[in-house]
Amino acid sequence: MTDAMVMGIFVLLALGLGGSAIRIAREYERGVVFRLGRLMPLRGPGLFFVFPFGVDHVRKIDLRVITLEVPQQEVITCDNVTVKVNAVIFFQVIDAQAAIVRVYNFMEATSQIAQTTLRAVLGQSSLDELLGARDKINDKLRAIIDRQTEPWGIKVGTVELKDAQLAESMVRALARQAEAEREKRAKIIATEGEFQAAQVLANAAQIISTQPAALALRYMQTLLDMGSNQNSTIVFPIPIELIRPLLAAPVPMSAPLPVNGTVSEKSR
Helix, strand or coil: CCHHHHHHHHHHHHHHHHHHHEEEECCCEEEEEEECCEECCCECCEEEECCCCCCEEEEEEECCCEEEEEEEEEEECCCCCEEEEEEEEEEEECCHHHHHHCCCCHHHHHHHHHHHHHHHHHHCCCHHHHHHCHHHHHHHHHHHHHHHHHHHCEEEEEEEEEEEEECHHHHHHHHHHHHHHHHHHHHHHHHHHHHHHHHHHHHHHHHHHCCHHHHHHHHHHHHHHHCCCCCCCCCCCCCHHHHHHHHHCCCCCCCCCCECCECCCCCC
């Protein structure tokens, strides 16, 4: 074996050792190093070296926000309504070493915690809260899941309920309920309008009753409004107050009265 061949072998070995000893972590990654089974300080980002031949074992952890979709869960609410709900979780690893050392698989563990928490929280909520108070339910889910995953070095930022599917019979029942609610509001509004109109009419009648002239003017206005249509005959009552002055006036005589019991020739 020549010196050139020996030198080439050494160069190949050096390149192999160097390639297995050099690691690169991106800006959003951190390297968790175990040296002979013991946890070493966190490495990265950038270039770092490890011992080859299995002395050091490296696990790279992504520190970016992770989107985890919770599979659809069938939940029974507190008012005994069956709903199929799915959700999405946004979380981030803030302690890479805890995410590796304290839990076997932090992705699977977070998913299971989210599923059980989703069932537990929605099981304590009513259908109206699920449909109309999602923000409150989302905040409650986020607080519970974040508290349980905090020892694993995971920070849960947001939990959102994506969709809630109801049975067809329940959808029809809700439609009937909504229609009945709208009819109720319409009747209440109409009744309130009639009540207000009756109050105004009562106030107007009270004012007119104290002023006979105002009552007469109202009758005149009504006659004027009805007189625009000349194709109909209208029988309209006239209050006695309007014709009382006419009844009190003297009646003119059409013939002369007899004088001394006789009637003049002209009257004959």
